[in-house]
Amino acid sequence: MIKDLLRGQRIETPSWAYGNSGTRFKVFAQQGVPRDPYEKLADAAQVHAFTGIAPTVALHIPWDRVDDYAALARHARDLGVAVGAINSNVFQDDDYKLGSVTHPDPVVRRKALGHLLECVDIMDATGSDTLKLWFSDGTNYPGQDDIRARQDRLAEALAAVYERLGDDQRFLLEYKLFEPAFYVTDVPDWGTAYAHCLKLGDKAQVVVDTGHHAPGTNIEFIVAFLLRERKLGGFDFNSRFYADDDLMVGAADPFQLFRIMFEVIGGGGYGPHVAFMLDQCHNIEPKIPGQIRSVMNVQEATAKALLVDREALAAAQRAGDVLGANAVLMDAYNTDVRPLLGELREEMGLDPDPMAAYARSGYFEKIAAERVGGAQAGWGA
Numbered sequence: 351m352i353k354d355l356l357r358g359q360r361i362e363t364p365s366w367a368y369g370n371s372g373t374r375f376k377v378f379a380q381q382g383v384p385r386d387p388y389e390k391l392a393d394a395a396q397v398h399a400f401t402g403i404a405p406t407v408a409l410h411i412p413w414d415r416v417d418d419y420a421a422l423a424r425h426a427r428d429l430g431v432a433v434g435a436i437n438s439n440v441f442q443d444d445d446y447k448l449g450s451v452t453h454p455d456p457v458v459r460r461k462a463l464g465h466l467l468e469c470v471d472i473m474d475a476t477g478s479d480t481l482k483l484w485f486s487d488g489t490n491y492p493g494q495d496d497i498r499a500r501q502d503r504l505a506e507a508l509a510a511v512y513e514r515l516g517d518d519q520r521f522l523l524e525y526k527l528f529e530p531a532f533y534v535t536d537v538p539d540w541g542t543a544y545a546h547c548l549k550l551g552d553k554a555q556v557v558v559d560t561g562h563h564a565p566g567t568n569i570e571f572i573v574a575f576l577l578r579e580r581k582l583g584g585f586d587f588n589s590r591f592y593a594d595d596d597l598m599v600g601a602a603d604p605f606q607l608f609r610i611m612f613e614v615i616g617g618g619g620y621g622p623h624v625a626f627m628l629d630q631c632h633n634i635e636p637k638i639p640g641q642i643r644s645v646m647n648v649q650e651a652t653a654k655a656l657l658v659d660r661e662a663l664a665a666a667q668r669a670g671d672v673l674g675a676n677a678v679l680m681d682a683y684n685t686d687v688r689p690l691l692g693e694l695r696e697e698m699g700l701d702p703d704p705m706a707a708y709a710r711s712g713y714f715e716k717i718a719a720e721r722v723g724g725a726q727a728g729w730g731a
């Protein structure tokens with residue numbers, strides 16, 4: 351039973367995790383980094399080949415811009431993966447200094463909306479059903495712009511994108527407390543994202559990036575609430591010690607990831623209608639192993655969450671047995687699920703140890719030798 355549920359797990363890796371990334375202080379280049387979206391897909395296919403549960407890859411436009419998106423989607427299929435969410439980018443153009451869809455100048459707003467609609471065209475061309483919208487829009491000083499007017503502009507753009515979506519398509523609106531804006535961020539929290547999506551309809555849902563909250567935020571509460579409202583569209587999984595650190599999911603706080611997956615499973619969110627996406631940057635560690643480890647971290651947290659004895663938990667909760675209820679959850683969390691997952695991988699025809707199997711495969715040595723010359727992919731920031 352639990353193995354069947356784990357066998358059906360689907361985690362989406364981000365194309366940008368395979369490219370160079372860093373901080374404002376330094377972007378460290380690495381050997382063998384892809385030079386184009388085709389090579390990024392090839393690396394993502396390795397993560398699926400060794401974990402068996404990472405069959406889709408999120409793209410980011412323009413970082414993954416190509417002449418023929420249908421050909422790119424075919425290339426993905428030939429590699430055994432598929433194009434997942436299309437991520438818009440209205441945060442790197444000089445015109446967007448004061449905002450994109452919320453900019454005071456309607457000319458800039460129209461340009462930003464044009465990009466969002468282009469991303470829907472790319473969904474049509476690649477067969478993707480999900481558009482992920484994150485806006486860096488915000489202000490840095492009180493008085494810089496009118497908070498309410500910016501919300502009106504945002505709502506207008508979201509309505510236009512919503513209108514353009516096909517019947518089987520949806521968009522996920524991402525919120526973030528701050529950065530790059532440091533006074534007001536126009537979509538700063540789940541409530542703002544939820545309110546905008548509620549007004550629009552079922553094709554608009556909220557994505558929870560686990561690095562986008564104020565310290566101390568109970569993220570699993572947000573997850574439980576959004577699931578109850580049928581407004582949880584997906585996750586951008588990563589982890590952090592301080593701010594939007596974009597570290598490997600589960601690395602900084604594996605217990606939080608377990609609590610999140612516990613609420614996902616309990617709230618009916620463990621299924622194809624919720625996108626489990628990674629959104630990470632491997633600034634210093636090797637990228638493909640970093641993604642394999644991240645997928646395994648989500649898998650381990652999921653296995654532990656599936657092990658929770660929910661009947662015993664419900665009984666303890668009904669009885670007001672605080673310690674008993676907590677113990678039921680901690681028993682599952684403290685269970686070593688690695689032997690179970692090793693068995694599952696063997697039953698799936700995979701090596702029980704994906705990290706060791708990838709290291710033995712020689713793939714890194716191959717790409718390090720082949721990918722010489724050309725411009726390594728990155729954020730281009």
Ligand code: LRH
Nearest residue numbers: 437484524559586594629
């Ligand atoms: C913003 C964000 C968003 C992406 C970007 C790569 O911080 O989380 O999801 O577009 O990272």
Ligand code: MN
Nearest residue numbers: 524559586629
């Ligand atoms: Mn994100």
